[in-house]
Amino acid sequence: MIKIGIVGGTGYTGVELLRLLALHEDAEVVAITSRAESGRRLDDLYPNLRGYYDLAFTEPDVARLAACDVVFFATPHNVAMNLVPELLAAGARVIDLSADYRIRDAELWSRWYGEPHASPDVLPQAVYGLPELNREQIASASLVACPGCYPTSVQLGLIPLLARGLVDTQHLIASAASGASGAGRQAKVDNLLSEVADSFKAYGVSGHRHLPEIEQGLADVAGCPVQLTFVPHLLPMIRGIHATLFARLVDMSVDLQALYEEWYAEEPFVDVLPAGMFPQTRTVKGANRCQIGLQVPQGRDTVVVMSTIDNLVKGASGQAVQNMNIMLGLPEDRGLQQVGLLP
Structure with a gap:
């Protein structure tokens, strides 16, 4: 079973990631972090997940996250770029749903996001996670920058x-x-x-x-x-x-x-x-x-x-799971066979 850690699971992309992973037959979420909600049960914040997870939010801990097979960042920009270097050094594989590693040019990133990039030396390692373009690179990547919606x-x-x-x-x-x-x-x-x-x-x-x-x-x-x-x-x-x-x-x-x-x-x-x-x-x-x-x-x-x-599935969390499947050599559609909702 693949051990999953999620940093910042309180937003819409975080709960969508949890919804998709709940029925992924090869994945088990073992850690979910939030400084603001530390100690609170996951299903207290998101009752739709009752019965699927027995987890509480914790403070981010690099050692615990690095023990996971894959760590997802479902955070605003400027969070991942401060933690990812340490996780990569510890051997973790990371999928970042934020914008921190999508733009290869650190100065260009800073111009649009209004602050210096905290880990520009990591940018060359990041593979842009659009599978329809970069499937082969994603398969061997340690850091995938999941595209925006x-x-x-x-x-x-x-x-x-x-x-x-x-x-x-x-x-x-x-x-x-x-x-x-x-x-x-x-x-x-x-x-x-x-x-x-x-x-x-x-x-x-x-x-x-x-x-x-x-x-x-x-x-x-x-x-x-x-x-x-x-x-x-x-x-x-x-x-x-x-x-x-x-x-x-x-x-x-x-x-x-x-x-x-x-x-x-x-x-x-x-x-x-x-x-x-x-x-x-x-x-x-x-x-x-x-x-x-x-x-x-x-x-x-x-x-x-x-x-x-x-925007929350192919534009964010679904594409992140698609990237995970490719990185780990799983069938690309594993856990992603949901049919669109009508009406």
Whole structure:
């Protein structure tokens, strides 16, 4: 049985990770940490987990965590980068769901996150945990940086176009919308029901922290720098991301529907919908799945790609479990066979 430790299990990604691992036949969570909730039973904070875990939150202890086979960080940014070096030195394998190791350039990270990176020397060890791109590297990694939710939906939507050199890399556009859980569990006026309900708004228009992560990943695929205009929006719902992506075609001779179907044919968690069918957030809710649809409106030179995920599953905790399965040589879909919830 794989011994799992979770640092910071009190937020939405933490409880989603616990939900998925509860039915993972090869995994046992043996340690879950929270300084604020130390001593409190897990099922007292999250009654949905009653009967699945007999655990209480503890203070982070490196020796106890290092004894685990895998340690997940379900923490805000700037937590993992202070603890991960010590865990790696002790021989632990780490999957970080925060943004601390996603951006390879420490100065670029600092510019977007407003503080110095605490362990820049560890950045070269981190493998970006998008399995559809980096499966082989993930398998041998000691540190995996799990992608953000917006970056997952946007990159999966654009990868085939950029890999084949079919679009203008300098004029990419992503208009993406997320449910309120993407903002985390902390108390903020902007997250109140009376603020979110019956409304739809853009935010981070001048620059969102996920932008450099997305551009880094897309540039790796394209083999050259890319420029993306990224505008996130807040939807009046709890879960889900819908990314609508626009790119100008430089080669219109390729059957794009066939390209996408072939590109993702062997990917267990990417579903390219039939021509003329477009994804909805409701059909991926609760599932570790990205659904993609595409169209070239009026047969002009702009392709529109629509990509949907559950921000807490394929956009966070489900993808983290997918990475764990790859790292440990397990079937990639182990513990991730949940069907999307309807209605």
